[in-house]
Amino acid sequence: MxxxxxxxxxxxxxxxxxxxxxxxxxxxxxxxxxxxxxxxxxxxxxxxxxxxxxxxxxxxxxxxxxxxxxxxxxxxxxxxxxxxxxxxxxxxxxxxxxxxxxxxxxxxxxxxxxxxxxxxxxxxxxxxxxxxxxxxxxxxxxxxxxxxxxxxxxxxxxxxxxxxxxxxxxxxxxxxxxxxxxxxxxxxxxxxxxxxxxxxxxxxxxxxxxxxxxxxxxxEVTGGHGTARRNGVVTFGDSITDGVGSTQDADHRYPDELAERLAAAGRPRAVLNHGIAGNQVVNDTTWAGEKALTRFRQDVLTEPGVRTVVLFEGINDIGGSTVDFPAAPTPDVSVDRLIAGHRTLIREAHAKGLKVIGATLTPVKGSFYDTPANEAKRDAFNDWVRTSGAYDAIVDLDRAVADPSDPDRILPAYDSGDGLHPNDAGYTAMAQAMDLDEL
Structure with missing residues (x-):
């Protein structure tokens, strides 16, 4: 059958x-x-x-x-x-x-x-x-x-x-x-x-x-408004998608804020959170899930009623080889390898008829990932996101939360305190950066 x-x-x-x-x-x-x-x-x-x-x-x-x-x-x-x-x-x-x-x-x-x-x-x-x-x-x-x-x-x-x-x-x-x-x-x-x-x-x-x-x-739900509509959004990524730094039990992760913004604009739809704190695109880890290249097929491509996926992942690939918390460092990942990983995810999403929105990686200055080499990789990857045309659309989350006077650092008003993860206000700013027409 x-x-x-x-x-x-x-x-x-x-x-x-x-x-x-x-x-x-x-x-x-x-x-x-x-x-x-x-x-x-x-x-x-x-x-x-x-x-x-x-x-x-x-x-x-x-x-x-x-x-x-x-x-x-x-x-x-x-x-x-x-x-x-x-x-x-x-x-x-x-x-x-x-x-x-x-x-x-x-x-x-x-x-x-x-x-x-x-x-x-x-x-x-x-x-x-x-x-x-x-x-x-x-x-x-x-x-x-x-x-x-x-x-x-x-x-x-x-x-x-x-x-x-x-x-x-x-x-x-x-x-x-x-x-x-x-x-x-x-x-x-x-x-x-x-x-x-x-x-x-x-x-x-x-x-x-x-x-x-x-x-x-x-x-999953059935019936009600939008029964036959395929317009859901999957947000896919790591701890910043997962909501680390947001208020406990308050539903202030950026996917939550995005769903509320869509509803307020008269465009209600499901927004699903498939982030895992610490997750990487090309490396498996002992504590942060299987690599995105593996779990994407099970976590994203099987969701019913979905039309769009937002890809926002890579900072742990870049920084994972330079820290030993909370586990041993992971293998070094070049920018080219990270880009190849994203291209694979884009291909697999397109094969399932999904629209793909790529997101730039947010600032890390002042965090445990802050090294000149990591910053150079982040800048290079973000340049590719902005200019490659590989995605159907992009959202510049880097610029959405960066401090205008120090663009490599998250704006203090958006910083949860570790220089890496946004707070509730930062997650709201990320949701506000999304072009609802692209979704």
Whole structure:
């Protein structure tokens, strides 16, 4: 069977012929996830992402998965969970009449058993709004096992979702999970309780907190306004896309600010954040995810309803060989090699019909990356971004946040304090630099 959904997951999923033969009735109803998962990626048995044979699903929130690690502070990824309930709050940037979640065991070492899961509207902190709890199912069942390397979607939940509304996803993990696939730097608080509290409206049982997301890699919606529109934006990059330096639990990352600006201008659309703090274009790292050249296919090219991708990555390639924090230096990357990496990403995006916006790298003077050699590389790469014509459009984030009196340094009013990462005002300035017509 050749379908648009299977095509958009071609690099990730393998759905068995037998499973497909059993699925038509369920597909017409809720676009359920097939429970026969491959060991390499996401299974999605919906017949169409365009609405011709089933619901038109659109990505509403995303986070790029990472392997378990703890270089930037304690988290729960390395030990995993055992008889724990994990409650996670996310803010979607587009709405719909139904929602489903994406869970991943991409970097797990053992099959992951999800004993049960719920989705609800967020009240405050770890509390959820009474009456909004929906028990999620997976191919009609309340529990599911995700194989090593696998990713899956829940069945649709009849929960209307508003753009910029917060959803709370709660997972109950009755047995030991082993090390957990997660997203390290969430700029948001997650909560943990011992025992099964997946449907608790109050948050009293959730006495432990973390600043990471676990297993949850996406939220999709269908119905509502823009059902058949393919106009979402993926922001792809490193810590500055991820939101390092922004206020915790305030949704002031630059992708958040961009989504709000689009909505205020009467051009609402989803803006998805696929940044990973410390990530590099051409080098894998032990603590900051697989290189962009690998993860781009899984994180970006599989997102439903997306039209445009903003590529803003490379400063860690340039500076990674000159620092030993938080891990050993990475191999030196020349400007030519970094450019070749971007050209590869552009080609792959174009092959999927995506428009590509390139971004200049922001200032590093006064940061731990500040060396004459690194500055020369940054200048050379930015010159290529501005003049090569390789992208469909560009956004000059360098000039958007630079100090006019010292252009190699971030404007003090935009500096989070480390000379590298913007603060909330800086992220707003980055979003303001985007040409909405280009998006």
């Amino acid at each position: 050749h379908t648009s959904n299977s095509l958009r997951r071609a690099t990730l999923a393998l759905v068995t012929t037998a499973a497909l033969a059993l699925a038509p009735a369920a597909l017409a109803d809720t676009a359920r996830t097939d429970s026969a998962l491959s060991a390499t990626g996401r299974t999605d048995s919906a017949l169409s992402a365009t609405g011709h044979h089933g619901p038109a699903w659109r990505a509403a929130w995303a986070a790029s998965p990472q392997s378990p690690t703890a270089p930037l502070g304690p988290n729960w990824s390395q030990q995993g969970f055992d008889n724990h309930t994990v409650r996670q709050v996310v803010r979607v940037t587009t709405g719909g009449s139904r929602a489903r979640i994406e869970l991943t065991n991409r970097y797990g070492s053992t099959p992951l058993r999800i004993t049960g899961a719920t989705v609800a509207r967020t009240a405050e902190g770890s509390a959820i709004r009474p009456g909004s709890v929906r028990h999620l199912r997976f191919d009609g069942r309340p529990s599911v096992t995700i194989p090593v390397g696998g990713t899956l979607l829940s069945d649709a939940a009849n929960l209307p979702v508003e753009a910029f509304g917060s959803l709370t996803v709660t997972l109950y993990l009755a047995g030991g999970t082993g090390p957990a696939t997660f997203h390290h730097f969430a700029s948001a608080t997650s909560y943990r309780a011992t025992g099964d509290h997946r449907a608790d409206p109050a948050g009293a049982a959730f006495t432990e907190t973390s600043a990471s997301w676990y297993y949850l890699s996406g939220v």
